[in-house]
Amino acid sequence: MIRLEKRPQPSQLWTYLTPVLAVLLTMIAGGALFAFLGKDPFEAIRTIFWDPLFSEFAFYYRPQLLVKGAPLVLIAIGLSLGFRAGIWNIGAEGQYIVGAICGAGVALALYPMEAFWLFPAMVIAGALGGMLWAMIPALLKVKFGTNEILVSLMLVYVAENLLASMAVGLLKNPEGFGFPGSRNLQQYPSAHNAELITGSGMHWGVVAALIAVIFAYVLLNRHMLGFHIRLTGEAPRAARFAGVRPARLILFCLGTSGALAGMAGLFEVSGPSGQIGIDFGSGYGFTAIIVAFLGRLHPVGILLAGGLMALTYIGGEIAQSNLGLPSSAIQLFQGMLLFFLLAVDVLTNFRIRLTNKAEVA
């Protein structure tokens, strides 16, 4: 008989092992899924995990990993601060969109002026936009005790409609023959978030993501505020005795995650995406939640998880076009990753004991 026994302390070893185990289980279950679809499972898994890094065209895919991973890491870092303190910002997608609208709005309002300070101003506007959008659930929670999960999630849909309205209205390209979508910022030198080194995929968003990782690490390990965040998540009562003011913490966590999501949106709209369009929001804000948990809410873990997630995206696309795998199979594969992570998480907090039947009864 198998019995689960709660560990007195979460296991350190399993904290590190579970993500690896989850990836392995995903490979096995995913392989089985691909085999059922009539594809060679080994080739499919190799295409997803190996080809983006080491195939013939890796010179193109490797930089793309940075492009795809950076917004995920940037958003996930912000989310992880709140998640650690038990503050659940589910609406990063909305903050990402509003940040992009605000940042791009600054550039489009000043078009075609060229100035060195334009891009920094856009970054600030993007961060402010995301932060203000996140302040709505934060203030509602602090003032009226509303549930930030619901409010932040609902605001995603508001943001999506705002985006559609901007794309066909206020920010529409006046030279676009009436078609939706803003001017393309890639063709506006002062506003373009170009690659810092051509062909490297390294744009300001990647730099910002790396800086965010370092800051989060220092904050959580070396700073009083980081201690308060961890304490609130682990022992809310003790936190109150230690002088943590919950309201301030809520505003800080939601505000920071909103600002980072907004910046991610700005870097995306001014770089890889180029324009405000109806379908600009492509789910980074939601995927980042998976990345945050896959990375164990730890800054370095998130960095690795962001890379892994980007890998499954790029590899998944290659598998689609080379092997003819349907895109829903790839999405299922990514979903499995979170599923297995949550499932094997039980090993962190519980110990498996083999006992004889009599004892159980």
Added chain:
Amino acid sequence: MKLTKLLTTAAMALGLATAAVAADKTKVGFIYVGPRNDGGWSQHHHEAAVEMAKHFGDKVEIVEQENVPEGADAERVITQMALQGADLIFTTSFGFMDPTVNVAKKFPNVKFEHATGYKTAPNVSVYSARFYEGRAIQGTLAGRMTKSNVVGYIASYPIPEVIRGINSAYIHAKKVNPNVKFKIVWAFTWFDPAKEADAAKVLIEQGADVILQHTDSTAPHAAAQAAGNVYTFGQAADMAEYGPMPRISSIIDVWAPYYIQRTQAVIDGSWASVNTWDGIKAGMVGIGEISDVVPADVKAEAVALQDAIVSGAYHPFTGPLNKQDGTPWLAAGEVADDGALAGLNFYVEGIEGAIPQ
């Protein structure tokens, strides 16, 4: 060890063989915004791609990618296809326009065809269909069939393509039924069965007994069927499974001949950048069979209109027409030119409500 070596050799031999065959084949890529079984827009591109591949047999290999988000992801997917040796790539959604142009700059030897856009380059063609011709026929049928004089219209995005369709349908409904009114719901999606069903239900509640749709799923048909006496039209696909009631006709996208022609051009080396905008006459727009619930005289009227459009005797946008605010647009007998139609962003006189901005 020995077995591994044997396998490796076999694999290498196989790999070389495939590479040799692949060199002779023309590789054609297709990128879809939705799933290839969406029942509408993307599915029709997919089926046309398969038909094209069948036409050429061994000479052509197709690669496809579905559910590609518009924006940065599209650019990567297109690049990936070009890197892997595609000779010709069809990007089948409006939002793929800038990504297509960007990638085309980096791969001057690969040919690109972008559906429904307006940006061309030496290696980028654009193609679209004059769906408004089909809308004229739908409008005529709608105007004749409605008893409540309320026609519902499920619109997707406020872009010229959609606004053209609304105007064309309205002009021709009004022509046969001066009391007709249009109620327009903006769904802000091309494909979302739940949203489309909701839109259809709202329109039916508001008294609409004919529903036109510019979205791709069959959900509005199901809603109309449930409601009873409501007529609908297939969009992009024939959607004949909902005939003879509620679906009484349809606009069908017919891409295969174009795909065959353009792929042939790449094989022959005669491909050149073009801007194609074909209608019923060229066969790019198909009119699904008008079902028997439509009275014979109404059916004859619709067929006559179709014949007039095909022969060139009649253009759906012929004056006198005023803009919604009453200012004149086309004088009597004047025909709208393609430039004006391509960027159409206003309603004609008589349509109520504003285009969302």
